[in-house]
Amino acid sequence: MFVRLWLRSFHIYDLLLAIGLITLIVFLCLPFRFASHYEYIEESGIEKALLKQVTRNVSQQEVFECDYSEIIAENRFVYHLAHYHYSVQRGAEIHLGGEFRPEGCQARYSTAIIVPYRNREEQLHAFLTYMHNYLSQQLIHYRIFLVEQIDHKPFNKAMLLNIGAQVAAEYGFPCLILHDVDLLPLNSGQIYACTERPRHMCSALDHWRFHLPYRGLFGGVVAINTVQFQQINGMSNLYHGWGGEDDDLYERLRAKNIDICRFAMEFSQYTMLKHKPEQPNANRVALLRAATLRQPFDGLNSLVYKKVERRLHRLFTLILVVT
Template sequence: MAARVIVLLRLTRFALYRARVCLFLALLCLLTLDGITRIDTYEQYVIDDTDIDFRELEYFDEHPGTFRASVSVQRNFSSLVHRQSLPSCPTYPRGLQGILDTDDIFRDLSWAEIRSENRDISHGGRYAPQHCAPRYKVAIIIPLRGRDSQLRTLLAHMHPIWKRQNFEYKVFVISQIEDATLYNKAKVLNAGVSAVRKDGHYDCYVFQDVDILLEDDRCLYWCHHANPRHLAMHLDKFRYKPLVYDEVCPPRSLVERTSSENLRRYINSYFHKPKRHKVQTFGGVVMMNSAQFDNVNGLSNIYWGWGGEDDDLSVRVKSKGYAIENPYGERCSFRMIPHKHEKGNAKNVARHALLSYASARMANDGYFNTRFRYVSYEEHHLYTNITVDVGRPSREMVDFISQSLDKKTLCTWKMPWMKQEKMRKSPPKD
């Protein structure tokens, strides 16, 4: 009798186990219907072979003055001819001051006063040392919309530092037209690189925000060919600590997948739990050479308003196997110029959702997909100003980036391009 009871209990336990397994599989099927997919790392992410055109998310009037970014470079070495016989500049500049006097960091000088202190700057904001042949030729690209007072403060502070560091450089200020409703910093930078390449060959590009100032001139703006560099890791706004945060939305695919694909991916992620990725901010002062910039297809063009484009670039760089370097450590400390947030440049509240597609969009959304129009080209004594028209976001994009959603809903919200993808793939009606 006891043996029969034991057998019955074992059969009951086995039946309950099978019921739990069946219930678990049923739950998996239900979850996949919601399109839940998880991916372990950015490096393992497979870029979708899709024909999505992200330029459909913007309004841009095509006319003969419209440009598209290209890789071609107009080489002009005339500025180096008279220095070919000079010895190379030392591997480490002499005459650096180290930590700078913070009392003079926010000097409010007029343009005339700044020019009088920098008479050795050539027209257009170009400089090259006269006592030695520089090792690097650098394009300093400053995205701008308004903020004339901050530009004066920046150039008054940084020109003397750049000159002490013994490299050849030219300052390009890339301005978005004033009548634009939303600022698109990344698209302005893409247009800036295209303009720089028409000016000549540069060993690397420095993307410099207008509102941060270097506190130690031993942080060198020198090029490096192995990896991109992030000089502005230590900013007073963040208590001089590198800003790293947990991603809000995990990486996702560009298009909606079938239920079978979702099931396979979800089961795989169940047994191989994905780690929450760390997103490293990659803004303020960023250095890249031409090959690195082209390899990641520059910056994304779909971040309208404030925020997101710097983190997107960080994901692109890491997806291509680069490391983000700062060899000078805390010597590269910066102080932010106090200012108020622009009322006309609303925060992009959907930036984390867009960021989850950063790797997948990279081939179709970036420098080589940029449309813009040159509005004006003006050479001033301390810089060259290039004003560009980069268009404006579509109504669908404006609605998407301005909606107020909680994080869970935001991460599963349908992207603006998914609607156009569905329309493109659907058969035409008779």
């Protein structure tokens, strides 16, 4: 009798274990584990949501304003276009320093695209080629700032973004897009301009099966007004290594009662280029817990670095720094 009961309990345990494993697999594989339900701006509201703001040299142009309604309405899938990846098709129109202004009409938006970078030559080449082909079709005024960390310390993405934001402000750019070098937009209607609220642009990333992992995710590709970035004192300078700085940025916005926004999924689809993972930041959890306490004195107002060189390349403005 004892043996029979033991065998029965063993089978029950086996069954429960199997059910648990199946449940875990379903949880990991199916999209309902993501934050699939979140507020976003529909196509009909996108153009209205974009803030008209340009640098002084653009505002002085005496030509008619560019039209963006057709670009948004069309929203083509363009990542598959081979010529977007092969070479910069309209290179002659890109000014030294990676700056572009449309000809024949006045851009409604001026945007500084800030890319923190170190030792990813293959990705950088893919990024610059694709993004110049992509952005030049949007009829916006933009400039790409590449902020390169040349020391051997752990990579400090947030500090590099702070540096880039300061330099972009010197050039008078009212809108910042904080952009990872390994992320590329798939559809043409994701206008690279700022909205009234800071915007999480890559909420539908292929790495996450085009679903948002959690509602507070605010990294990868982010659009934020220069004034708002200064209002929150930029980003923390203390995140040496991978992880935590994006969540810290989100907490800074919340502390200032600044809400974020997103566009509909079909405008927010991005792909992630393959890359080796960065060295994790062992202190990221502790830093994040004290994010808002450090905000007044950790950020743009405490930025200390050595600027090695600022160089104008054909496709970007390079800022070499030691952190």
